[in-house]
Amino acid sequence: MDVFSSISSRLEPLNLPGFEGRLFIKRDDLIHPIVCGNKWRKLKYLIRAAQEQGKNHLVTFGGAYSNHLLATACAGAALGLKTTCFLRADEDIDNHYLFAARLYGMNLIPTDRGAYRDKESLFYTHFGQDVNAFYVAEGGESVDAELGIAELIDELDWEPDLIVHASATATTASGLAAGIVRKGWKTKVLSVAVLKNAEEQAQKLQTGGWSNVVSVNADYDFGGYAKTTFELMEFIRTTVAQTGIMFDPVYSGKALFALNSLKPEGKVVFVHTGGTMGIFSEAFMKIKS
Numbered sequence: 001m002d003v004f005s006s007i008s009s010r011l012e013p014l015n016l017p018g019f020e021g022r023l024f025i026k027r028d029d030l031i032h033p034i035v036c037g038n039k040w041r042k043l044k045y046l047i048r049a050a051q052e053q054g055k056n057h058l059v060t061f062g063g064a065y066s067n068h069l070l071a072t073a074c075a076g077a078a079l080g081l082k083t084t085c086f087l088r089a090d091e092d093i094d095n096h097y098l099f100a101a102r103l104y105g106m107n108l109i110p111t112d113r114g115a116y117r118d119k120e121s122l123f124y125t126h127f128g129q130d131v132n133a134f135y136v137a138e139g140g141e142s143v144d145a146e147l148g149i150a151e152l153i154d155e156l157d158w159e160p161d162l163i164v165h166a167s168a169t170a171t172t173a174s175g176l177a178a179g180i181v182r183k184g185w186k187t188k189v190l191s192v193a194v195l196k197n198a199e200e201q202a203q204k205l206q207t208g209g210w211s212n213v214v215s216v217n218a219d220y221d222f223g224g225y226a227k228t229t230f231e232l233m234e235f236i237r238t239t240v241a242q243t244g245i246m247f248d249p250v251y252s253g254k255a256l257f258a259l260n261s262l263k264p265e266g267k268v269v270f271v272h273t274g275g276t277m278g279i280f281s282e283a284f285m286k287i288k289s
C-alpha cells in the first residue's frame, strides 16, 4: 500500500436547486488531503513509470498556486523520491502552497517567465547530468496522466448523461473521454475552461479525437486564471455552507457555477477535481462576502 494504491472515490448526491435527485458529485477531493483530485489520478502512473525506470528524482514545473506542484512534493516525500520544481515567478513570491511544498522537502527554483517557457532546456541545463532525474510535465500532462484519469469512469457503476468538470489543459477531459469510449458509453463531457484558453483546449481535444465526446465551455473563466468576482465568491459561499463540501474559486468553484447556471438535462456527475488549498489564498479571503 502506498499513496497511489487503488481506491475508488465516493459518488454522492449533490443537492443544487433545479436538479431534483439527478446530480451527483464524484468526491476525488477526498482521495488524500494533498495528493487529491485529478492530480492524484494524473501522477499515479507517471510516478510508477519513474519508479520502474529506477529514477528517484521528480523534476517538474508550476506556478505559485499549482496543485500539481504541491501534489508532486507530497507524493515524492511519501514515496522517498527527491522533488524539484521550476517555479514560474517574476518576483520573489511566497504563499501557503510554497510553504507546504518546502515542508515536503521540494527544491523550488524560481524561474522568470521568459526562461520558464522552454521547460526542456531548463531540465537539461540543470539536470541533464542527473541520471536519476525524471521529467514530469507541467500539470502532469502525459499519456500516463490520461490513463489514470480514465479509471475514474471505471469507478462509476451507471452511465451518466453528462460529466462536468473544471478544465485547464484538457488532460482530464481527454482521460475522461478515453474512459467513456473504452466503456462504450454515450456519456458527454462538459469541460469548463477556467482560463482564457478554451479555443486551445478544444483544438487539443480535436487532435486527440475526442471532440464528439467533449465540449469546452468558454463562458465561465471569470476574467482568467485565478481571477474571481464577487458573484463567484458569493456562489461558493452559499454552496459550501449548504453542502459541507469545499469548492475553490480557481477550479471547481467556476465549473460548479457553470453547471448551476446552465442546468443541463439528464443524469449529471460533477467531478470534484480537488484543489481545496486554493480557497485559503489571502487574495481570495480579502474578497468579502
Ligand SMILES: *Cc1c(COP(=O)(O)O)cnc(C)c1O
Binding pocket: 037, 038, 039, 067, 068, 139, 166, 167, 168, 169, 170, 171, 172, 173, 251, 252, 273, 274, 275, 276
Ligand atoms: C489542475 C486542476 C484542474 C485542471 O486539470 P486539467 O487536466 O489541466 O484540465 C482542474 N481542477 C483542479 C482542482 C486542478 O488542480
